[in-house]
Amino acid sequence: MTHTASKPGQTEVWITGIGLATSLGEGLEANWAALSEKRINVDDKGFAPYIVHPLMPVSFDAQIPKKGDQRQMEAWQRIGTYAAGLALDSAGIKGNKDILSKIDMVVAAGGGERDLNVDTGVLTAEAKGANAPGFLNERLMSDLRPTLFLAQLSNLLAGNIAIVHGLGGTSRTFMGEEVAGADAARIALARIASGESDIALVGGSHNGERKDLLVLYEFGDFNLKDKFAPVWARKDHPGFALGSAGAFLVLESKAHAEARGAKPFAKLSSVVADLARRKQPGDMTATLEKLWAKLPKREGKGAIITGATGAEPATSEERGFLKGHSDFPVRSTGTMFGHTMETQFPLGIALAALSISRGALFPPNDSTGTEIEMQGAPTQIVVVGAGHWRGEGMALVEAVG
Amino acid sequence: MTAPRDKLGRPVVVVTGMGIMTSLGAGKADNWAKLVAGESGIRTITRFPVDGLKTTMAGTVDFVNVEPFSSTGLSERMAELVTDEALAQAGIGAKGDFPGPLFLAVAPVEVEWPQRRELGRAVGKPDFTYDDLLRISGGGKYSAYHHRFMFGSVAAYLAETFGTKGSPISLSTACASGATSIQLGVEAIRRGETDAALCVATDGTVNPEALVRFSLLSALSQQNDPPQAASRPFSKNRDGFVMAEGAGALVLESYEAATARGAKILGVIAGCGELTDSFHRTRSSPDGKPIIGCMNKTLADAGMTPDQIDHINAHGTATPENDKMEYNTTSAVFGELLQKIPVTSNKSMVGHTISAAGAVEAIFSLLTLEHQRIPPTINYDTPDPTILFDVVGNKARDARVTAVMSNSFGFGGQNASLILTREPA
Numbered sequence: 149m150t151h152t153a154s155k156p157g158q159t160e161v162w163i164t165g166i167g168l169a170t171s172l173g174e175g176l177e178a179n180w181a182a183l184s185e186k187r188i189n190v191d192d193k194g195f196a197p198y199i200v201h202p203l204m205p206v207s208f209d210a211q212i213p214k215k216g217d218q219r220q221m222e223a224w225q226r227i228g229t230y231a232a233g234l235a236l237d238s239a240g241i242k243g244n245k246d247i248l249s250k251i252d253m254v255v256a257a258g259g260g261e262r263d264l265n266v267d268t269g270v271l272t273a274e275a276k277g278a279n280a281p282g283f284l285n286e287r288l289m290s291d292l293r294p295t296l297f298l299a300q301l302s303n304l305l306a307g308n309i310a311i312v313h314g315l316g317g318t319s320r321t322f323m324g325e326e327v328a329g330a331d332a333a334r335i336a337l338a339r340i341a342s343g344e345s346d347i348a349l350v351g352g353s354h355n356g357e358r359k360d361l362l363v364l365y366e367f368g369d370f371n372l373k374d375k376f377a378p379v380w381a382r383k384d385h386p387g388f389a390l391g392s393a394g395a396f397l398v399l400e401s402k403a404h405a406e407a408r409g410a411k412p413f414a415k416l417s418s419v420v421a422d423l424a425r426r427k428q429p430g431d432m433t434a435t436l437e438k439l440w441a442k443l444p445k446r447e448g449k450g451a452i453i454t455g456a457t458g459a460e461p462a463t464s465e466e467r468g469f470l471k472g473h474s475d476f477p478v479r480s481t482g483t484m485f486g487h488t489m490e491t492q493f494p495l496g497i498a499l500a501a502l503s504i505s506r507g508a509l510f511p512p513n514d515s516t517g518t519e520i521e522m523q524g525a526p527t528q529i530v531v532v533g534a535g536h537w538r539g540e541g542m543a544l545v546e547a548v549g
Numbered sequence: 550m551t552a553p554r555d556k557l558g559r560p561v562v563v564v565t566g567m568g569i570m571t572s573l574g575a576g577k578a579d580n581w582a583k584l585v586a587g588e589s590g591i592r593t594i595t596r597f598p599v600d601g602l603k604t605t606m607a608g609t610v611d612f613v614n615v616e617p618f619s620s621t622g623l624s625e626r627m628a629e630l631v632t633d634e635a636l637a638q639a640g641i642g643a644k645g646d647f648p649g650p651l652f653l654a655v656a657p658v659e660v661e662w663p664q665r666r667e668l669g670r671a672v673g674k675p676d677f678t679y680d681d682l683l684r685i686s687g688g689g690k691y692s693a694y695h696h697r698f699m700f701g702s703v704a705a706y707l708a709e710t711f712g713t714k715g716s717p718i719s720l721s722t723a724c725a726s727g728a729t730s731i732q733l734g735v736e737a738i739r740r741g742e743t744d745a746a747l748c749v750a751t752d753g754t755v756n757p758e759a760l761v762r763f764s765l766l767s768a769l770s771q772q773n774d775p776p777q778a779a780s781r782p783f784s785k786n787r788d789g790f791v792m793a794e795g796a797g798a799l800v801l802e803s804y805e806a807a808t809a810r811g812a813k814i815l816g817v818i819a820g821c822g823e824l825t826d827s828f829h830r831t832r833s834s835p836d837g838k839p840i841i842g843c844m845n846k847t848l849a850d851a852g853m854t855p856d857q858i859d860h861i862n863a864h865g866t867a868t869p870e871n872d873k874m875e876y877n878t879t880s881a882v883f884g885e886l887l888q889k890i891p892v893t894s895n896k897s898m899v900g901h902t903i904s905a906a907g908a909v910e911a912i913f914s915l916l917t918l919e920h921q922r923i924p925p926t927i928n929y930d931t932p933d934p935t936i937l938f939d940v941v942g943n944k945a946r947d948a949r950v951t952a953v954m955s956n957s958f959g960f961g962g963q964n965a966s967l968i969l970t971r972e973p974a
Contacts, residue, residue: 198683220830253825257721258700260659264679271669272677282600284662285757289601292758294765298830298960302657302700303721307961310827316839319825319963320729323657324701324719331718335733342740359679363668364660366686368695421716423708537696538705539716 158341162405162412162548163501165239165398167231167351170485170495171201171391175234176502178204183499183510188484190376190389191357197373200356201391201486206230212312222261222299223392225308228353231394232309235349239398240410242313247408249316252345253309254336256328256352256490257321259302262360266291305353315349326455327421328352329493330533330541334419336399346404351396352491361390370459370536379458379482380467380518386460388536391486395495412548413501418443421541432465432534437472439542440530448527448546451509452478453500455492459536466534470518476530477522483513493533493541500529500545553805555819556852559739561973565812566639566800568631569912571899572608572793576634581916584924585945589777589898591791597757604769606776607755608793608900621658623753625703627796628653632711632749639800639812641745642712649743651713652733653704654726654750656904660698661756664691703751713747723959724864725823726750727797727907728967732821734801744806750908751796760792766831768868780901781928782865782894783872783936790866793900797908804973816915819952819970820851826962832870833958837878840964844882844954847966853952855883858890858968860923860948862914862955863938865894866901871958876936879956891948892938897927907957911967914953918971922947 168175171189172182182189191202208226211233212218218226236242241251270287298304303321310319320335322328332350339345355361365371365388372387399416420442424435452473456466470478481488481496488495503509509526512519531543555561569576572590573583583590590608599605613630615622642648668691672681696702704717722729727750734746763769770779770789781787807814824846826839833840848855864875880887895913902909917923922945929942952970957963 259657262659267665268677268679268682271666271672271682272675274666275669275672275675275677280600281598282602285598285761286601288758288761289603289764292761292765297762297766300657300659301721301723301960303723303959303961303963304830306825307830307963310825310962311830314827316825316827318823319722319961320733320823321721322718323655323721324704324717325699327701327716328719331716334716335718338740338742339736344736344740359683360660363683363686364695364698366683367691367693367698369687369689369692370695371687423705423716425709535701537699538701541716 160402161337161340161416162400162402163397163414163416164400164405164410164412165235166413166498166501167235167238167396168498169206169227169231170393171204173204174206180502183484186511186513192376195362198362198371199376199389201389202357203227203392217312220295220298221308224261224353224355225299225305227355227392227394228305229308229312231353232349232351232396233313235396235398236313247347248314251315251317252339252348253306253315253319254332254348254350255306255321256332257302257305257323258354258490260300261358263296264359324539325489326492326533326535327539327541328490330419330421333494333497333543334421337416337419340399340401347400349396350399351494353394354392354488354491356390356392356486356488372458378514379456379463379480380514380516382458386458388457388459388482388487391488393485393488393491393495395491395498397494397498413505414545415548417544417546419543423538424540432462432540433468435540436466436469436534439540443530443542443544446528449524450476450528451522451526452476452530452532453481453496454478454532455481455496457482457487457536462534462536477509478519479510496531496533497543497545500531503529504545504547561804562735562738562801562818563804563807564799564815564915565641565802565807566635567815567912567915568634568798569909570610570627570631571795571902571909572610573899575630577916584898584913585922587925587927587943589927591776591779591900593776602760603764603771604760605773606779606791608791609755610753610794619661619697620754620756621697621703624655624751625706627753628703628707628749628751629710631796631798632707635798635800641800646712647747649713649745649747650715650737651704651708651717651747652730653707653717653719654730654904654908655703655719656752656754657721658698658700662758664694707749721904722963722965723961724903725907725957725959725963725965726904727909728957728965730908731799731818731911731967732965735818735821738801738803745800745802748801748908749798750905752902752904753794755792755794763792770867778928780867780897782867782897782926783933783938783940784929785931785933787867787869787872789868791900793902795899795902795905795909797905797912799908816918817970817973818967820847820968822847822850823965826964831960833874837874837881840878840958841881843964843966847968851968853968855886858952858954860917860950860953861890861892862910862953863892863894864956864958865896867896872936876938888939890939891923891941891946893923893926893941895924907965910955911969914955914969917953918950918969921950
């Protein structure tokens with residue numbers, strides 16, 4: 149098990165900036181309001197029978213002023229670059245050259261957004277008999293936009309963030325679906341806690357409104373079809389509804405934050421992750437239990453925010469784990485935001501920090517009784533992220549002080 | 550050997566196992582023999598038709614069997630083979646039980662054309678839309694493709710096969726990925742999280758679309774005939790890089806742990822550094838400051854000064870811009886000293902192994918330290934008069950080498966450097 153936790157002598161790591169652009173809206177106010185009102189934004193027609201949580205439209209100009217930059221990106225990168233800008237604004241470091249020139253970036257990314265017209269064009273021409281040896285080559289040479297490659301490359305989300313917002317520190321991109329988001333937070337936390345880094349931008353973005361992604365997940369029958377239901381109410385009708393979202397965090401050593409007078413939303417105390425073999429029923433539950441035991445002691449008023457997907461058997465395995473901790477109120481980001489893959493874990497940390505800073509957990513939205521009301525202010529929130537196929541992560545977000 | 554801690558008080562990180570595969574062959578012995586002999590692994594592509602392509606050669610790995618074939622499958626198989634080699638040399642842990650985490654540099658994963666075409670054929674009619682493809686994708690017939698084309702699939706396979714600990718990290722920093730995988734391992738050991746780390750980098754993506762993508766960005770050499778002469782780092786008539794496949798694996802350990810178990814130490818990762826260039830998606834900042842900063846950070850991380858570097862394993866892609874920028878920035882860092890530092894580019898022979906390059910070249914650098922012999926930069930017949938490196942042209946050179954700087958620069962403003970030494974400073 150790999151884990152990072154503040155050890156004696158290591159610095160506390162604060163969350164001093166949050167940027168959210170999701171299917172519920174842009175910014176902290178809009179997202180919090182929608183959560184409080186249990187508003188969900190799903191589209192069951194545009195991709196029918198598949199259900200997606202579409203991005204609430206934003207004006208990209210506000211964070212990506214150059215149209216030329218916007219044109220160089222596909223949607224997933226625009227969403228992420230936008231949300232990253234919001235996080236920098238939230239931390240009060242937007243345009244601060246001294247800080248941005250040294251900030252360390254760890255981004256969780258997918259990629260590969262395709263030009264569906266090109267793909268369909270090639271395949272239908274082949275179906276009609278185009279079979280010359282160089283047919284595919286010639287079509288790709290003439291039909292692919294030269295810049296599309298850069299809009300597909302995983303590390304070009306980080307690249308675009310650096311260009312648009314002027315980040316000049318370091319840049320690492322982690323891939324690997326859901327757990328990539330946990331690992332990004334884990335490594336950034338470890339680097340700050342050990343003094344290797346003072347401040348980091350961490351997060352991810354996802355465009356769920358993509359038929360090429362629906363194809364990929366349909367291969368494994370993972371897509372939610374026909375009818376929306378909260379994550380916990382999908383047992384007989386399993387699957388995830390892809391969601392569009394960008395979620396970025398500014399993580400900072402306490403000393404660095406205090407020196408510039410920055411206020412924390414919360415502190416990130418620990419991030420742990422593992423890879424359950426998932427060969428036998430109970431494997432994943434056992435791994436989540438192990439991760440739970442690795443987190444620092446929880447003595448405060450706790451809650452759990454999970455990125456449970458609604459896909460099986462992972463969601464049932466996770467339910468098994470949650471049953472052992474039924475005194476913790478649970479909230480599912482999958483119900484409210486859909487499944488945003490690499491972004492789900494950073495989104496969970498963001499909502500944990502926001503809930504702690506606002507002194508309340510957002511209300512449950514569930515018909516099965518898995519999510520219960522919470523009275524009073526949470527001081528410790530465990531973020532859970534178990535992948536639909538592989539990878540498990542957990543974080544502890546705590547009130548400062 | 551000396552102290553288990555470096556000048557900054559951190560655990561010294563050493564290499565105790567290495568495995569490598571390139572278009573030259575499998576394993577360290579074969580690769581090294583061919584490398585110092587100046588052999589090229591670049592050949593005309595036979596894996597798929599090249600009609601209609603401007604670039605028809607690459608450094609493919611054609612001697613590894615993968616069924617059913619996919620670029621990701623090839624990346625995975627190569628990664629497995631080089632890890633086997635590295636673990637056999639290191640003699641660490643037990644079979645299927647590596648005592649540390651995995652950091653894997655891997656090309657971004659996506660559904661590939663053979664699978665897409667299979668889906669297209671399965672629709673069973675000449676006119677269809679993308680929705681028709683989507684409609685027939687489910688039902689379990691293609692579930693293996695879901696598993697194959699997860700970004701984390703290669704790392705998960707390696708982690709399960711070799712029993713690495715914790716959550717394996719799959720990373721991409723474009724052409725710097727291999728160096729980043731090593732850097733992540735070094736940092737984990739320095740922080741004291743682990744005594745050992747497995748750093749693997751692999752790239753098997755010579756496929757039609759990947760070739761077209763780089764072609765459309767005018768990044769590839771078009772000197773197809775003869776293919777062996779296509780990759781011309783630092784030459785006046787260089788015209789782009791040559792795509793290539795390969796993999797490298799390194800077992801990293803703390804000096805203390807390695808010596809405690811009596812392991813043979815192959816070299817030291819003395820320093821790592823990275824610095825982002827926010828100038829442009831594919832071009833370096835014209836003033837070269839991010840690359841200069843990257844090299845300086847790496848020297849500082851190693852606690853070394855430029856006069857202590859006696860060889861540079863260059864990024865040396867053979868694109869017109871890279872090689873010029875690399876010379877300008879390197880000379881800014883090393884000044885007058887540069888005249889006395891032999892420089893070489895392994896890419897002249899093995900091509901650009903993209904996601905694997907940083908690890909492949911780190912391994913070649915460590916072999917250079919071991920053999921005290923610098924592999925040549927082949928095809929160096931017409932030196933670029935504006936690039937005043939002491940290029941090890943065409944023939945290997947015996948030299949006293951104690952510290953090598955290995956550089957990697959990638960799309961998206963990714964710069965990473967490593968300093969490798971024979972013994973702890």
